[in-house]
Amino acid sequence: MRTNFDFAPYRRSTVGFDRLFDLLESGTRAEGSEGYPPFDIARDGEDSYRITLAIAGFRPDDIEIVAHQNQLIVTGKPREDDEKRDYLHRGIAMRAFERRFQLADFIEVGDAMFEDGLLTIALRRVVPEAMKPRRIAIASGSAAHRLEAPAGTHQAA
Structure with a gap:
């Protein structure tokens, strides 16, 4: 037995998940030639x-x-x-x-x-490689590098 679920409250409080809710709603509908x-x-x-x-x-x-x-x-x-x-x-x-x-x-x-x-x-x-997690090395003590300002910018001393 399938029951219909109302996703309206969730749609109001989320941004960018419209496609997910559409998929969930279409999955609960019965179609004749399914x-x-x-x-x-x-x-x-x-x-x-x-x-x-x-x-x-x-x-x-x-x-x-x-x-x-x-x-x-x-x-x-x-x-x-x-x-x-x-x-x-x-x-x-x-x-x-x-x-x-x-x-x-x-x-x-x-x-x-x-x-x-x-x-x-x-x-x-x-x-894609850009989407895969990558490990960031952690420097410690005197070996740590300071973040440098990009070229063309001045830092206050």
């Missing part, structure tokens, strides 16, 4: 992930993968010649779909592989 196609998200390592979608009946030409900003969009459109067949029973769901995945910051989409009706998309977290 179950198709089924997918798995797996962690392969500390900074590597894999999304696998079960899309039996599709060919690689029928699928489009687009990575834009922090979103991955996988779209599938069935072939028109397949819909002209006269089926006695149609148990393999092969309908058009669009599946969206919200990616965290610094997640890059790698390669995609289609095999045995499964589409696998590799993801990797790549944190």
Whole structure:
């Protein structure tokens, strides 16, 4: 059972978290086609992930993968010649779909592989050097250096 949560009080007292609240609110809404196609998200390592979608009946030409900003969009459109067949029973769901995945910051989409009706998309977290923590050396006693004023400025004596 899903319950709707009101984020309005939190929105009023925070700045810059609009996107986070939008994601939380959209995650609580039920959508009709949310179950198709089924997918798995797996962690392969500390900074590597894999999304696998079960899309039996599709060919690689029928699928489009687009990575834009922090979103991955996988779209599938069935072939028109397949819909002209006269089926006695149609148990393999092969309908058009669009599946969206919200990616965290610094997640890059790698390669995609289609095999045995499964589409696998590799993801990797790549944190820029400027964003990684760095250790600052601490000087002590007489070895400590004074901060010098930038060139062109004068210090009062």
